[in-house]
Amino acid sequence: MAKIAIDPVTRIEGHLRIEAQVEGGRVVDAWSASTMFRGIERILLGRDPREAWAFTQRI
């Protein structure tokens, strides 16, 4: 039995970590974790709704 962590997963956009439990050459359980906080929602509070798109399109 082996537990694997791939961190970071590359050739993607953003930051992703995968943990997987492998038994008998097969994945028997897996966990997907994003390792970075986004926070766009907090940035937008109190702002003019007409400019929201300029922030959110950068997600």
Place this chain on the structure above:
Amino acid sequence: MRGVENALGITIPDNARIIRNLIAGIQYVQDHVIHFYHLHALDWVDIVSALQADPAGTAKLAQSISDWPNSSVSYFKGVHAKLKGFVDAGQLGPFSNAYWGHPAYKLPPEANLMAVAHYLEALEWQREVIKIHAILGAKNPHAQTYLVGGMSIPVDPNSQNALNAGSIATMSALAKQAHDFVAKVYIPDLLAVASFYKEWAGYGGGVGNFLSYGEFPNDNISNTDNLWLPRGIILNKDLSTVHPVDQAKVSEYVTHSWYEYPGGDGKSKHPWDGVTDHKYTGPNPPYEWLNTDGKYSWLKAPRYDDQAMEVGPLARMLVAYASGHERVQAVVNLVLQKLGVGPAALFSTLGRVAARGVETLLTAEMLPVWLGDLAANMKRGDLKIHDGEMWEPSNWPKTAQGYGWHEAPRGALGHWIKIENRKIANYQCVVPGTWNGSPRDGNGQRGPYEQALLDTPVADPEQPVEILRTVHSFDPCMACAVHVVDSKRRKITRVRVL
């Protein structure tokens, strides 16, 4: 945009609708091709093996699957020499850090060399075709011409400083270039590569529930039955029924996410009432393992009617297929027939890769249609691009709320907004990467990546290329790019085995 326009009851002019379709459409085409060649291909294509290829054999293979002109023996000799130069100089560049020589790589050297050639060609191609986005959006990425109520780019056949007949002609040529490469390189490559990996139609199925908000309105967006790609939900891989989408059934859990909800983390919240209060309780880096029994991700866990949903090209193609979309059915059936597999094969890692290819081809077919619609409006004298009636906040109600949906290249994207005293009182984005990359929810249900990885074979835990195949098939976008971090920094993938 759509969330704010929905909250304020704004209908955008037809020209703005068409331009938004074109911007999104060329983005689909460019993103999907980049994903296939530059983000995903190296999970299937062994670059080092390509060095063993006989360029004459590659030319024969390429000519047998497509009439794409770059397929001569001398052309592939040149690519081979270029690749050998990278390797001999010890400068693999983008080809470094992969599991070359892994037994899970199945392509013959000649096919690997063909894929390398097209990897390089696709880099040049994508830089050209995305000019459509730059013409309509003033730049790429992050178009600057959006405006609540429409677009800010003028349309006027008699002005040099507006979208005119000249820009339509330029974009038409680029749209043709986009379609040619997809039809003559991407799709034949996809079919050729897939034919060596048919066992992957049996892995990576995932949660089996699929959500598409629908996209590319054919007229006013409030007419939700008239989207080019339809809206709907497929449950439990059952293509006989397409369920309607009710925004009230979307909610997010933080039970296993580094946030806290007032009132407790066991129950989910609808996005209008969503809260983004971060509270990191994970280990301090560097760490070996996350506490996956507790909170372990910055992603919330979005659920529809308390169920995990896969989003993206496969979801869109399945919803369209099951809704009776004729062109989608025709091309999906053709791909299935060429690979010699049935519709059940769609629910897999390979199905996800194939659906993305089908969608790229169909979207490339629509670009000239939308350009034609725009040209026809201009010819008729319809130059309206923006509705300014609700621009002034003094015209807004004291409170308003709305939601806007979009199908991004990677899947269903929804924004929910509450406006109070003309300012944003709450805003929640529920994005594709969050749907697909979701951690477990309050009921312990896995997210789509997590579920799709179950039963994936792993020949060598030190080199888990098979795990990357399934994760990459979703085209992960972890939606964290606030762009203040150095996201382009080169990183070495770290694999730990216990």
